[in-house]
Amino acid sequence: MSARVPSARLDIRAHTCPVTWVKARIALSRIAEGEVLEVLLRDGEPRENVPRSAEEDGHRVIRLEPAPEEGEGTWRVWLARGAPVEERTWP
Amino acid sequence: MALTDAEVARYARQLLLPGMGEAAQEALRDARIRVTGGGLSVAPATYYLAAAGVGTLWFDDPDEVKPEAGAGFALGPDDLGRPRGAALAGFARWASGLVTADLFRPGSRPTALLVCGSSPDVSRAIADEARLLQLPHVVADVDGQGGAVTSVPVGSPCYSCATRPGLGGAPTADGGATVGSLAALELILLLTGASQEPRARRIEVFRGTPLVRATARQPGCACAGPVAAGLAP
Numbered sequence: 001m002s003a004r005v006p007s008a009r010l011d012i013r014a015h016t017c018p019v020t021w022v023k024a025r026i027a028l029s030r031i032a033e034g035e036v037l038e039v040l041l042r043d044g045e046p047r048e049n050v051p052r053s054a055e056e057d058g059h060r061v062i063r064l065e066p067a068p069e070e071g072e073g074t075w076r077v078w079l080a081r082g083a084p085v086e087e088r089t090w091p
Numbered sequence: 092m093a094l095t096d097a098e099v100a101r102y103a104r105q106l107l108l109p110g111m112g113e114a115a116q117e118a119l120r121d122a123r124i125r126v127t128g129g130g131l132s133v134a135p136a137t138y139y140l141a142a143a144g145v146g147t148l149w150f151d152d153p154d155e156v157k158p159e160a161g162a163g164f165a166l167g168p169d170d171l172g173r174p175r176g177a178a179l180a181g182f183a184r185w186a187s188g189l190v191t192a193d194l195f196r197p198g199s200r201p202t203a204l205l206v207c208g209s210s211p212d213v214s215r216a217i218a219d220e221a222r223l224l225q226l227p228h229v230v231a232d233v234d235g236q237g238g239a240v241t242s243v244p245v246g247s248p249c250y251s252c253a254t255r256p257g258l259g260g261a262p263t264a265d266g267g268a269t270v271g272s273l274a275a276l277e278l279i280l281l282l283t284g285a286s287q288e289p290r291a292r293r294i295e296v297f298r299g300t301p302l303v304r305a306t307a308r309q310p311g312c313a314c315a316g317p318v319a320a321g322l323a324p
Binding site: 015018019021022023025026029 | 099104113
């Protein structure tokens with residue numbers, strides 16, 4: 001587990017796909033490479049999809065755990081911003 | 092200004108497209124597009140520009156809506172007799188509650204033009220005006236076999252350089268829909284920089300099949316003058 005401290009925090013428990021990942025992606029774009037974003041999300045689809053999408057986008061999941069102290073069904077994920085993956089482009 | 096929650100929700104799927112992101116979406120929101128002409132491509136182009144999140148659309152079309160109006164599905168019986176620009180502005184607002192849509196008025200300062208002229212001559216005159224104003228523009232031409240979309244970033248080969256005679260024939264609604272939606276996409280790519288490819292290009296659509304080519308300046312064309320070199324006021 002990383003000893004790093006999140007430099008930003010995002011609560012997306014009120015949102016559904018695809019807004020959950022879009023908001024996380026925007027928040028990641030606002031921190032520096034290597035910094036950590038803490039995301040609070042709901043169990044189920046957000047817990048499955050947000051970490052997976054982050055990894056597909058070149059970021060790293062360094063913590064994924066229940067966060068009952070934040071509310072029933074809440075999970076916490078720490079995402080370390082990675083180097084942007086090579087951008088696909090339009091023709 | 093960062094995107095609002097409402098904007099993120101509205102454009103969530105678009106924000107995930109290749110090359111798109113918060114900065115590109117903000118660029119769309121900050122854009123002020125002057126939409127000229129009442130050709131068959133104007134309605135679908137308007138719909139897609141509004142839906143994509145272009146912040147301001149100004150319609151420069153003083154003609155009245157007539158029964159044979161060339162604005163396709165955007166205009167209905169209630170619009171007959173209205174200024175077509177005002178009717179299109181209403182259509183844009185229907186397409187998106189986040190767009191500001193109105194008539195183009197003298198003194199308005201667009202950041203780009205979409206040219207949907209009813210003929211190549213009309214389009215050429217407007218495109219020349221855009222070139223002299225150093226505004227990026229996209230020209231949509233519809234003909235009997237489809238049509239063409241010409242993208243003209245600032246300083247690039249002009250519309251006249253890029254144009255070659257089409258096959259002619261009466262424009263069709265199908266061609267208008269295809270060319271209009273392509274024109275909107277080309278303008279979005281110009282505004283956002285979402286593509287790494289050179290944007291000075293022409294897409295010719297023949298019976299549904301697109302052919303893309305980079306445009307080249309014709310020898311002696313006025314577009315190679317001081318405006319292209321960034322020397323004009």
